Amino acid sequence: MMRKVQKVGSTAGKRLNWLEPRPAGLYCVPGDFYVDPVRKAERAIITHGHADHARPGNNHVLATHETIAIAEARYGSNAGRSFQRVRYGEITRIGDVTVRLVSAGHVLGSAQVVLEHQGERIVVSGDYKRSRDPTCAPFEVVTCDVFITEATFGLPVFRHPLASAEVGRLLASVATSPERCHLVGVYALGKAQRVIALLREAGYSDTIYLHGALQKLCALYQRLGVDLGDLAPVAGLPKQALAGRIVMCPPNAIADRWSQRMPDPVTAVASGWMRIRARARQRGAELPLIISDHADWDELTATIRDVEAGEIWVTHGREDALVHHARSIGLDARALSLVGRDEDGDAEEEMEEAAS
Amino acid sequence: MQAFAELLDRLSTAPGRNARLDLIAAYLRSAPDPDRGYALASLAGDLKLRAARPAMIRDLVAERTDPELFRLSYDYVGDLAETVSLLWPPDRTANATPRLSEIIEGLTRAKRGQVPELVAGWLDRLDPTGRWALLKLVTGGLRVGISGRLARTALTRLGEVDLAAVEEVWHAVEPPYTELFDWLEGRAERPSLSEAMIFRPLMLAHPLEMDDRSRLDLSDYRAEWKWDGIRVQLALRGGQGRLFSRTGDDISGAFPDLMQALAGDAVLDGELLVMRADGVGSFNDMQQRLNRKTVSAKLQAEHPVGIRLYDILFDADRDCRDLSFVERREVLQDWLVHHASPRLDLSPLVPATDWESLSAARADPPHPAIEGVMLKRADSPYQAGRPRGLWFKWKREPHRVDCVMMYAQRGHGRRSSLYSDFTFGAWRDDELVPVGKAYFGFTDAELKELDRFVRGNTVDRYGPVRAVNQSLVLEIAFDGVNRSRRHKSGVAMRFPRIARIRWDKPAAEADTVEMLERLIN
Numbered sequence: 001m002m003r004k005v006q007k008v009g010s011t012a013g014k015r016l017n018w019l020e021p022r023p024a025g026l027y028c029v030p031g032d033f034y035v036d037p038v039r040k041a042e043r044a045i046i047t048h049g050h051a052d053h054a055r056p057g058n059n060h061v062l063a064t065h066e067t068i069a070i071a072e073a074r075y076g077s078n079a080g081r082s083f084q085r086v087r088y089g090e091i092t093r094i095g096d097v098t099v100r101l102v103s104a105g106h107v108l109g110s111a112q113v114v115l116e117h118q119g120e121r122i123v124v125s126g127d128y129k130r131s132r133d134p135t136c137a138p139f140e141v142v143t144c145d146v147f148i149t150e151a152t153f154g155l156p157v158f159r160h161p162l163a164s165a166e167v168g169r170l171l172a173s174v175a176t177s178p179e180r181c182h183l184v185g186v187y188a189l190g191k192a193q194r195v196i197a198l199l200r201e202a203g204y205s206d207t208i209y210l211h212g213a214l215q216k217l218c219a220l221y222q223r224l225g226v227d228l229g230d231l232a233p234v235a236g237l238p239k240q241a242l243a244g245r246i247v248m249c250p251p252n253a254i255a256d257r258w259s260q261r262m263p264d265p266v267t268a269v270a271s272g273w274m275r276i277r278a279r280a281r282q283r284g285a286e287l288p289l290i291i292s293d294h295a296d297w298d299e300l301t302a303t304i305r306d307v308e309a310g311e312i313w314v315t316h317g318r319e320d321a322l323v324h325h326a327r328s329i330g331l332d333a334r335a336l337s338l339v340g341r342d343e344d345g346d347a348e349e350e351m352e353e354a355a356s
Numbered sequence: 357m358q359a360f361a362e363l364l365d366r367l368s369t370a371p372g373r374n375a376r377l378d379l380i381a382a383y384l385r386s387a388p389d390p391d392r393g394y395a396l397a398s399l400a401g402d403l404k405l406r407a408a409r410p411a412m413i414r415d416l417v418a419e420r421t422d423p424e425l426f427r428l429s430y431d432y433v434g435d436l437a438e439t440v441s442l443l444w445p446p447d448r449t450a451n452a453t454p455r456l457s458e459i460i461e462g463l464t465r466a467k468r469g470q471v472p473e474l475v476a477g478w479l480d481r482l483d484p485t486g487r488w489a490l491l492k493l494v495t496g497g498l499r500v501g502i503s504g505r506l507a508r509t510a511l512t513r514l515g516e517v518d519l520a521a522v523e524e525v526w527h528a529v530e531p532p533y534t535e536l537f538d539w540l541e542g543r544a545e546r547p548s549l550s551e552a553m554i555f556r557p558l559m560l561a562h563p564l565e566m567d568d569r570s571r572l573d574l575s576d577y578r579a580e581w582k583w584d585g586i587r588v589q590l591a592l593r594g595g596q597g598r599l600f601s602r603t604g605d606d607i608s609g610a611f612p613d614l615m616q617a618l619a620g621d622a623v624l625d626g627e628l629l630v631m632r633a634d635g636v637g638s639f640n641d642m643q644q645r646l647n648r649k650t651v652s653a654k655l656q657a658e659h660p661v662g663i664r665l666y667d668i669l670f671d672a673d674r675d676c677r678d679l680s681f682v683e684r685r686e687v688l689q690d691w692l693v694h695h696a697s698p699r700l701d702l703s704p705l706v707p708a709t710d711w712e713s714l715s716a717a718r719a720d721p722p723h724p725a726i727e728g729v730m731l732k733r734a735d736s737p738y739q740a741g742r743p744r745g746l747w748f749k750w751k752r753e754p755h756r757v758d759c760v761m762m763y764a765q766r767g768h769g770r771r772s773s774l775y776s777d778f779t780f781g782a783w784r785d786d787e788l789v790p791v792g793k794a795y796f797g798f799t800d801a802e803l804k805e806l807d808r809f810v811r812g813n814t815v816d817r818y819g820p821v822r823a824v825n826q827s828l829v830l831e832i833a834f835d836g837v838n839r840s841r842r843h844k845s846g847v848a849m850r851f852p853r854i855a856r857i858r859w860d861k862p863a864a865e866a867d868t869v870e871m872l873e874r875l876i877n
Contacts, residue, residue: 156421157429157442159484267371275442276433280369288369321428328422 016146016311018097018117019124021336026124026148026315028115031097033062035113035124044080045099046071047126048110049189062086062094064101066109066224070189073220088137104128105139106293107190108221114142122146123307129292130299131163134197135190135226139303147309148336151317152294153272160272160296166289167198173266173287174204174246181242181262185251185269185283188214190293192248193221195270196228198291199246209234209242211249211258239263255284272296301325357456357482359387360395361489367500373785376502380510384537391456393532398493399500400507401864403531407463407471408494410436410814416476420445435816437491440479444487447480454478457532459490495815496825503786503864515540523740527555527604553591555604556623556669556677557740560865561730561747565874568748569711577731578681579708582749583664584639584727585629586646586860590663592620599628603862610648613656614663620695623670624663624688625738629725631662631699636725639856647859662699665692669738677738684738718750728752754833755875756855757867760788761828764810765821775810775822776803778854780830782845784869788826789845791872797833797853806857829858829866837875847872 018029025037033043040057047053047063049070054063061068061080065087071079086092088111092099096118101111106127113124123144130139153160174182186192192214199208207230210218215233222228234247243263253259254267269285272292280288294317295303304312304326312326312333319335326333363383370376380399384392397403417426417440426443433439462474475494479487492498508522517540528549529536538544588607589600597615599608608615611628630637630645637659644659645651668676668688676684692702706729708714718729728751736746759780766775777795781788798806809828816823833855840848847869 155429155432156425157433157439159442277368277438278434284371286369286371286375318428318432321425324422324424324428 016120016122018120019115019122019146019148026336028094028097028117030117031094031099031115033094036126043094045101045113047104047113047124048107049074050107050127050187053126056080060084062092062099064088064109064111067111069220069224070109070217073216088140102140102142103137105130105133105136108136108193108224108226110136110190112140112142114144120145122148123309124148125150125303127152127294128303129295130303131160131296133163133194133293134201135193135221141303141306143306143308145309146311146313147304147307148313148315149300149304149322150294151300151314151319151322153292153296154300154314154318154320154322156297156321158272158275158296159298160275160292161290163194163198163291164202166270166291167195167202170246170268170287170289171199171202171204173268174244177266178244179264181244181265182246182287183254183259183262183265183267184246184248184289185254185267185271185285186214186248187271187293188250189217191270191291193218193226193228194293195248195289195291196231197226200227200229204246205229206245207232209237209245209247211247211253213250213253214248234261251283304331305329357391357459357478357490358453358486359383360391360456361482361486363395364489364492364498364500365485367502373506376506376786377510377513380502380507381513384510384514389534389537390532393534393537394456394460396507396511396533397531398498399502400504402504403460405460405463405494405496407466408475408491410495410816412472412475413437413440413491413495416440416472416479417443434818437488437495440491441484441487444479444484450481453481453483453486459493460531463494505864506786511536511540515542520740521546523557525549527557553593553596553598555589555591555600555606557604558587558589558602558625559667559738559740559747560742561732561749562742562744563867563871564731564748564750572731572748574708574710574714574731576733576735577708577748578685578734579706579714580666580703580730580732581706581721581723581726582728582730582751583627583629583636583703584725585627585636585642585664588626588628588663589669590618590622590624590626592618592622592624594621595619601860602865610645610651611661612651614661614699617697617699618695620691621672622668622691622695624665625667625669626663626665626700627703628661629664630659631664631701632660636662636664636723638725639727660699662697662701664701664703666703667738680735680737681732682734718752721752726752755837756831756833757782757791757872758829758858758861758865759791759832760826760863760866761809761824761830762788762790762826763821763823764806774803774807776807778806778830780832781826782867782869782872784845788863788866789869790843791845791847791869792832792834792849792852794830794832794852794854797855798857802857827863829861829863830854831856831858837872839876845869845872847876 020027024039026035034041035045036047036053037044043060044058045062046067049067054071056075056078059081062084065085068083068085086101088101088103098116100114102114104110104112104126106129112126115122121144123142127150128139186195196208209232211234218231239261240263251269266286267284268287268289269283270289270291272294273279274288274290300322312331314322314335323333323335366379367376370379421443429443430439466474478490509519511522512519525547528547535547539546587602591598597618598606601607630641645661668684671687671691676687706717731748733746759782761778762781763779764775765777779790779793781790810822810824813825814822815825832852834849834852838848
């Protein structure tokens with residue numbers, strides 16, 4: 001098959017060879033470090049705190065203050081031997097490589113990794129989104145030679161509606177069924193806090209009740225300055241105290257015996273996967289809320305244009321469609337198959353719950 | 357359309373019967389006429405609208421999207437309507453969303469060639485949920501787990517009427533049912549039933565279970581042969597007549613020989629059979645008369661049909677349905693004396709003093725067109741639906757169940773161009789659950805018909821498998837039932853084969869998973 005190779009900057013005519021996919025993760029040769037390694041590494045740069053990116057047991061870890069705080073909250077002394085806490089934009093040299101973290105808009109502290117070596121620039125996006133999130137800094141566009149993008153929602157069927165409108169649907173249901181408990185399934189890191197913050201923005205000021213698995217990270221967000229309003233644990237409350245309330249829990253808890261203590265619950269799940277009805281049914285979501293912390297198709301395609309990179313590497317998710325699209329607009333694109341990344345979102349969630 | 361789309365969307369994830377009833381009733385209360393009537397008809401499966409084939413929808417989306425992206429998306433989502441609804445490029449200039457009535461009436465008026473353009477125009481004006489609902493509607497498969505009965509149950513919440521009253525009126529009204537809503541909401545009298553020759557819902561029987569035999573006192577019951585023909589209702593009035601199938605479809609047109617021969621003023625229940633001078637024909641004989649667009653004189657002469665009568669619902673204007681079975685039978689006998697015809701006779705009673713002799717009679721019936729015995733309580737009124745404990749059917753061996761074709765897959769070798777492997781389902785609550793798979797039991801000619809059905813009724817594709825419109829009943833014969841953990845239904849049939857294709861039987865009347873469970877030894 002003929003492939004059109006766009007020549008940009010110093011990458012003209014050759015492929016970049018100083019960052020390579022290895023079984024343990026993306027490895028930077030001149031810096032001798034990994035980005036988001038899936039196996040214990042001597043030196044690791046961590047994009048964000050989700051468990052399929054931040055794993056325990058690395059020796060030296062470079063990440064944002066917030067990401068390290070999240071890793072410590074989850075893994076305690078296993079989070080790493082030594083840490084280098086950086087701010088967005090701060091420049092660090094590792095070997096012959098310049099490293100800078102810029103915000104990715106995914107969850108609190110999430111970062112893209114900007115790597116420069118011999119005049120070439122690679123951006124590793126980690127997970128990201130372009131839509132608004134009151135709990136974290138917005139995505140920053142950094143032009144580059146190679147952009148390594150996620151593709152969790154890399155199909156044109158995924159166009160997320162406004163998160164505020166989805167939260168509006170939740171509140172509308174609370175209004176029409178005021179005697180029922182609304183049980184909302186959310187990932188512990190990021191989604192829980194974003195949905196709570198959006199509820200607060202929409203004027204919902206009642207106490208929001210939390211499953212035990214969500215408490216630690218909500219408390220951490222609040223300590224780091226994200227206002228989530230009144231939160232209280234579910235544990236210890238009599239069943240009827242939750243009638244008419246909003247209760248947040250990990251998605252899997254909805255199908256768990258734990259949820260039997262909710263009075264006549266309306267089950268909601270907040271996830272980008274709720275776009276697909278079969279997924280919503282599998283989840284037992286009576287009220288699927290399409291709220292995602294990952295870029296949708298339009299955000300992905302806008303971003304690969306915005307970064308003006310000649311090469312697009314697609315790491316995890318539905319690579320095929322995004323690679324096809326990138327090539328169709330004249331970009332050189334290829335799929336990287338990285339081990340250990342979620343293929344369809346469930347792995348991410350399972351790891352998340354294991355970490356919580 | 358948007359409100360209807362929201363309803364379908366919520367129904368697709370609503371957890372149970374009551375939640376669904378609440379949603380439908382809330383919609384019916386708030387939506388305007390005539391939209392809600394059309395919505396009700398489509399939920400109840402009574403909207404005869406088959407305007408768009410999946411291929412047309414594919415063509416529309418192909419004009420608007422990259423084929424590779426479509427392929428990858430469809431592969432991932434697995435449902436054509438949903439894929440297209442999500443992929444369809446939004447038209448940001450569109451403002452007014454179409455009303456459901458605009459869509460139904462537009463499709464009804466449209467000529468075939470105009471349909472694609474109409475559908476595309478509506479898709480432009482709807483959001484993803486609206487597009488999904490529109491595509492489900494125009495391709496004729498809502499598949500949100502609602503039976504006609506559930507939809508009518510929701511109707512009862514609009515006024516103070518019970519389900520039986522709604523069922524009675526149902527066949528006298530047509531979409532968009534304005535007079536029905538007027539009656540339910542107290543603005544008008546009940547729609548008139550007396551004038552027209554309308555279909556009255558049939559009384560149906562439960563299969564007889566093993567333990568029923570120890571529970572039932574045979575002296576309370578009357579036994580009849582269960583004839584293997586087509587159950588029909590005959591309405592006669594003032595020299596005219598109409599013949600209805602068990603679902604209320606008017607099938608008079610296919611049987612001119614019969615209809616010309618009959619006169620009187622009554623509503624009768626019976627079995628349509630080939631009736632020759634030397635006796636009744638087999639079901640195969642009867643099948644020659646089914647699904648015919650034209651009925652030749654030769655066919656009428658070689659396969660003359662008649663009705664073996666079981667029951668009488670109306671004798672002139674007298675409603676007999678509250679009489680007992682024994683009393684109705686006397687009325688029927690008397691009616692038949694005054695309206696004798698070679699096309700009509702009375703289904704005889706079978707002596708049933710004890711289970712042994714009845715069982716022996718059932719095992720060795722005097723005629724091949726008998727497929728078992730019926731037991732009817734002597735004091736049973738004629739009650740629409742399938743009331744418990746009144747009527748039982750006791751079919752001959754082997755076990756047979758009526759299932760509904762759900763999926764079809766191509767065969768191998770000689771059959772590789774034909775859809776010959778069929779997955780069929782039985783009802784659990786309001787949904788069909790796959791209970792087995794069969795790939796033989798039919799003739800080559802029947803296989804061709806099945807293949808044609810699959811191709812004409814495909815609603816989805818999953819690789820080599822096609823999901824079909826869940827409308828075709830397959831009578832499955834099998835040797836027993838085992839419990840199975842591998843199947844969602846929890847049951848596995850031994851040696852299932854397609855005993856018969858029930859082109860005449862509505863899917864809603866297929867059997868239940870529960871019935872199979874009771875056969876587990």
